[in-house]
Amino acid sequence: MIKAGVIGGAGYTGGELVRLLLNHPEVELTYVFSRSQAGKPIHFVHQDLLGETEIEFSDSFEAEVDVVFLCMGHGESSKFLEANTIKEGTKIIDLSQDYRLDDDKVYGLPELNKEAIKGADFVANPGCFATAIQLGLLPLAHNGALKEVHVSGVTGSTGAGQNPSKTTHFSWRDGNISTYKAFEHQHLAEVTKSLMQYQPWFEDRINFIPYRGNFTRGILATAYQYIEWPLEEAIRVYQEYYEDHPFTWVTTESLDLKQVVNTNKCFVSLSYHGGYLMIQTAIDNLLKGASGQAVQNMNLMFGFDETFGLRLKGTGF
DSSP: OEEEEEESOSSHHHHHHHHHHHTOTTEEEEEEEOTTTTTSBGGGTSGGGTTTOOOBEESOOOSOOSEEEEOOOTTHHHHHHHHSOOOTTOEEEEOSSTTTTOTTSEEOOHHHHHHHHHTOSEEEOOOHHHHHHHHHHHHHHHTTOOOSEEEEEEEOGGGGOSSOOTTTSHHHHTTOOEEOSTTTOTTHHHHHHHHHHHOTTOOSOEEEEEEEOSSSSOEEEEEEEEOSSOHHHHHHHHHHHTTTOTTEEEESSOOOGGGTTTSSOEEEEEEEETTEEEEEEEEOTTIIIIIHHHHHHHHHHTTOOTTTTOOOOOOOO
16 A cells, blocks of 8 residues: 655646545555645535545645655646655656656656656656547557658547636537647647657658537547558557557547546547548546546556556446
8 A cells, every 4th residue: 555645636637636546446645735725625626525535635745655646737846846845755746747858757658658657756647638649649650650640639628727718618618619729739749759769760740730629528639641551450550559558449440539538548440541541549638648647657656557446437328
């Protein structure tokens, strides 16, 4: 049994992480740090946790823990670590984008860096769109077959955080869809870096158009590129790549987002269209794209079964 602490537990990813840790067979959740909610019971913010825990939000993190999760906004994790000292020997998993390009930290995509994660003291958890895109393209790069690729993806409103803004408020987002950060999304840098681990000569473009969806959670991403393989070869390559990764599954059936919502799974669908391979991926942005993947990384770091606490079920309807 290990002890865990969460710093920044009042947001969507923090709430998902608390739920997972409370139900993990090898974890004792010791504290949940939040200056804005300090002294209030956790269920004051995450109302479904009423009756699940007596823990209150704290503005202190001195408790002895084995692992700390940083669930703070982008730019805040680095500030927090500069201003505060985490006890030596405590492992850190950061869910912000602050350290994803830092060569001194292990990038926490298990389907890419599983062995490095096992020996890591500090893991930078991938972004949600980055996870969906990479899981669609990594087998191509692994076989040196990645070319200029076109990607579109739609994400739920929880990907923008808990505080409503002009583009996330329900009355604006409901019944609406729009693009944002076309060709320049911040996750492209980590995607490119990961793909070049396998294919360092890759210099083509990843042409990415993200969409804001009028639903709460999940990501559906569609990529396509020209390829000389027949579909059967692509299926073999993808299945071989993911055969030792328990949460990523390859299919030739079309995807629905509800297949993965409330799970830590990624489904990868392959189809062939006149010389182009189309790759669709579907994940839950708060789980496989954030907190679920963070727990998956924790399991690897502490030598637990990779799936502990993550055999979650989808909506089923």
